[in-house]
Amino acid sequence: QVQLVESxxxxxxxxxxxxxxxxxxxxxxxxxxxxxFRRAPGKEREFVAVIFWSGTxxxxxxxxxxxxxxxxxxAKNTVYLQMNSLKPEDTAIYYxxxxxxxxxxxxxxxxxxQVTVSS
Numbered sequence: 240q241v242q243l244v245e246s247x248x249x250x251x252x253x254x255x256x257x258x259x260x261x262x263x264x265x266x267x268x269x270x271x272x273x274x275x276f277r278r279a280p281g282k283e284r285e286f287v288a289v290i291f292w293s294g295t296x297x298x299x300x301x302x303x304x305x306x307x308x309x310x311x312x313x314a315k316n317t318v319y320l321q322m323n324s325l326k327p328e329d330t331a332i333y334y335x336x337x338x339x340x341x342x343x344x345x346x347x348x349x350x351x352x353q354v355t356v357s358s
């Protein structure tokens with residue numbers, strides 16, 4: 240079992256920055272792909288970013304590419320999402336999730352952290 244706890248959300252003005260953190264429990268952290276998803280008001284949950292188990296590859300949704308950066312710290316069992324140049328449309332609840340390396344089965348999810356971007 241993996242437990243994920245997000246933090247770092249808040250209220251920022253458009254153009255501002257936030258860094259989200261997701262602390263993962265367990266010694267299996269290094270074997271998991273770690274991803275961020277979000278759910279905006281009135282919308283379905285969508286993929287934001289992923290860092291694969293090796294830590295050498297990442298992928299981003301087109302909507303955040305160039306503005307968001309995902310990273311992970313194996314020693315701290317933590318994945319980060321640095322969000323720059325935030326836009327009102329980035330307003331959402333952000334969730335971290337993990338999947339076994341080589342799969343896209345996200346079986347473990349955090350509770351989410353709210354990000355609100357004012358115009």
